[in-house]
Amino acid sequence: MDSLGIDQIQINKVPADTEYYDVMNGSHRWEVKVHDHGKVALVDSMPRLAPVGQTADFAIVQAARVSYGAGTKKVTEDKGLIRYLYRHQHTSPFEMIEFKFHCVMPVFIARQWIRHRTANVNEYSARYSVMPDKFYHPSAEDVRKQSTSNRQGGEDATDTKTAQEFLDYLDQVEANYKTYSELLDKGVSRELARIGLPVSVYTEWYWKIDLHNLFHFLRLRMDSHSQKEIRDYANTIFALIRPIVPVACEAFIDYAFESIKLTRLEIEAIRSGKPLNTANKRETEEWEAKRKQLGLPEPVKVEQTQPSSTEQA
Template identity: 35%
Template structure:
């Protein structure tokens, strides 16, 4: 990484949420060749480059759910997102996570302000739709006001001697957080299937699409098979 501030994106990153969030690839173990070498290890052969037979093998492995060769490729991402996106992401327990802690720092606190607010879908309790009856300027202004008052209260509590670990309780779900996330390719594909879906919340879906953008150049055969 080019800097020592966790809230600054690494060089290889994609911006999301109208530039308010981002995800960066900070480390990687393995390549597409690692997948075919793991799959063919019983033959005692090692390939240095992919050919057409290898591309067919990758497609076969994924189509037939032979997933263990995929687990030899591992990625580490740095994710900057709102708390509510973090909460959805952390439901994927096959990932390993470490997150910035507001018990230890009150620096660089910021909040996500949606560029456009959505309405609740009528037929789906967990879904939303494009707003037709929301006063965007007024409601976004209310959210901004709440962010500012919450931060002011937090700072007032700190000034009064309240510890960070309790004062942070007044900060809203729109607060941005940053976390380190590591996953193998097999479980990453499962994550992307669920989170780049019409059923996923729009905000986390932007991160799933960004992951595909980050990985497609280095994993062209995976991208082709998975229709990235």
């Protein structure tokens, strides 16, 4: 016996009463290329085994029903429960599912991505290892103009000449890689030599996150307000998890991603048919976009009546 008495612990290994299958079909990696040098690979899932005839969504239901020990019921009832939980933001059962990804992306994308604090991350160390000679380099047709409506965004392709100037500029900064290599050869530390590389250089990490927090990430980063390059990664992640948790993904699309949040003022505007009761230009523009999306008629224009002579007096 060891000093902790651990070898005395009796483990009750209950035999499976249901047949289970591997939700990743026995694969250790589902990999998708993103842009020229990037990728997202799903490397593990929890649960990894699901009862035959169900998807990994079962783990959400299993957790939600624990309070009264009913176990899982019919697939249709389970679907209804998952959708109910999602609609009512009963989020903890979604945290029972986890995914682990291996992601390769440019540093400027990693900076946006790392702001999502609810994941576990282990990143490539450019102090320990040499940075790869790989850079995000869009094609000429992907060079976007500054958006006029969104100060943070880009839209439509720029003209060919300007696109070429931009690509020449990227060529120049990428050429710094040669100097980086030479300085490493001369003994400059990796932790310092890397600081002259552009943010288009590639890094990589393992990223593990539960489904509740992953949906939060996807809602923000699949959205059109996010930068296109991180959106490409978010869409890839969604495509990877969708076959594993199809019911939860459908609820996410229906109740979060493609839903519209209405403010009190917007509800009032719908009820009254009048313009939004605010002088705030941006809020009004946001409402206009939602109104069009909802197919609602234009608000009734309030006519300015001429004051009568007695009123003028």
